[in-house]
Amino acid sequence: MGDTSFARVRLLADQLDLPVHLHLHETAQEISDSLREHGQRPLARLQRMGLLNDRLIAVHMTQLTEAEIAQCAQAGVSVVHCPESNLKLASGFCPAEALRRGGVNLAIGTDGCASNNDLDMFGEMRSAALLAKGVSGDASAMDAASTLHAATLGGARALGLDARIGSIVPGKRADLIAVRMDALETQPLYHIVSQLVYATPRSQVSDAWIDGRALLRDGALTTLERDVLLRRARHWRQRIATI
Template sequence: MLDQDDRLDLMLAGGRVLTLDREGTDLDPGRVGVRGGGIVLVEPDEGPRPKADRLIEAKGQIILPGLVNCHLHAPMTLFRGLADDLPLDDWLSEHIFPAEAKWVDPDMVYWCTLLAAAEGLLSGTTCMADSYFEERAAVRAFQESGLRVVCAQGVIDFPAPGVPDPARNIEVAERFCRETADRGGLITPAIFCHSIDTCSAETLRKARGLADRLGVGLMIHLAETKGEVERCRREHGRSPVAYLDGLGFLQKNVVAVHAVWVDEDDAALLARRGVGVAHCLESNLKLGSGLGPMTMLRAAGLTVGLGTDGPASNNDLDMFGEMRSVALGAKGAARDPTALPAGEVLRMATRDGARVLGLADWIGTIEIGRQADLIVLDADAAHLTPMYDPVSHLVYAADRSDVRHVIVDGRVVVEDRAIKTFDLARVMAEVRRLAARVKTAPDDHAASG
């Protein structure tokens, strides 16, 4: 507990505090005290307030844990809207992979990652899991942004940005993880194996070995399309999940991204191995991959977080939009309006997402001892009036533009809807400069998108 004369670094007070703790504590009005980046006080806003160096008065506002985006490819902001309305395989091989080969370099990754960080922060995301190439430049951008991020260096068996020789992909990932771990701060390194279609069994085994040696997490696009499952059954005689398990790949620190085409046996196996799932519904819908059996996966005991996937297949990084789509999609898929109630979807976007990324001891709820990753929404808006249940509004009615303040690790990163850590206008100008080159390139994909 807080001593009477202990001074806080920051206090948010007067708003409705949804802690999302196990008991679902809802303080109206409540206050949250922060010191040294951590939460040291959560209580009703009654009686004399403790002294704080800085006070955020949140009357008429909702305070909740920051949203956790479990999967994206941040630098792909450059390719937002470049090629839409195409099947996944054509989209990747005819448009995205060639554009990446041509345009991805550390300069592009740095600026386009800052743009993704801005979009995420302004829409209430305080933690992201990014998976891409040239990830060292992404780390630089994320550190400037003030976001909390799991940064995963890509591993793929063909020449990739920053890894012209695929034989060295594990070596590059190892160097990245070691350097990033040494930097500390809010960035956690990890390894991203692109998919079972683009990584050989040998590469997947080596990545598993590297993750074990370094104690880092592994992410992989898994069972995204029906075609992937059919190819895997043809070539390996079993499902993608069973195939990966046979390689020893599946363990507690693995994030299975998508898991759209998994059956009950796959789900049971993933649950036994302690694998977390990143559900990226809007990307799966846009690429026509399917809805995914999220109700079945959760019933099997799996922890499912939400992700936007990259801005080229969504096409935004809006976790409020994602929550709404997930809640509606689950009901439509099950033809059952009781499937995935709003409260469960909000937990998937916060607490469960933190668990999927191995960060549940630090973030995902507003509780004493957790890090102060908090967002404050304006509730005084036409589309949020009246308010019987704030949880319902957050999932079904709120919009990312309702996010007013964002705090990461106790630092106010967004104040009154403005980024405080870097110059967003400059970042947008730099990304437009890069996009102008993509647009005017002679053999370019923009023409066919």
């Protein structure tokens, strides 16, 4: 994106008080291209454009120096870690534990279907926790509690919604899920947070509420018809196959 476009993005974000969501420092090629075309790494360029602030949601961030991590922490940038997409595309490894320890708000995401496939947040939590240990060489990196925090309150904070959602406290909206822990995979219960991160599949989510409205009840969708969805999916698959 050119400087003129970034200037327009900044103007709109300032005028409308909106966050800026940007895939950033995703690959080594992106860094090389930025240095060749603009003479700066992408983060330095965003700082020059006035976009490095607490409204920036930086997705991926696999190519970071220690100085850039400190820069993000100081500016209040939120980083969205998408471990399975980065693995599938061989983009690199987000230094999640270094970001967390450096004071950067860390969230967990999936990226899109083309580079993730199943959009499974339970799978992303497990991958994020395991990958951080392999990357850092530290078995205590991204412990279960930190990983669950990133997947919940960290994401809410990145969106500027942490006063309303992201944790179960009085006064916040009821954006919740219920998870069955009586399956064989999660028995016996000994450390529920650890088992949520490392052992629980998304198939054990039994109920989901958005602002108190039940969208999933005892494993069944309440606002969508499964058979209709499947028919539409097959229809569009056939349409796309003929293009």
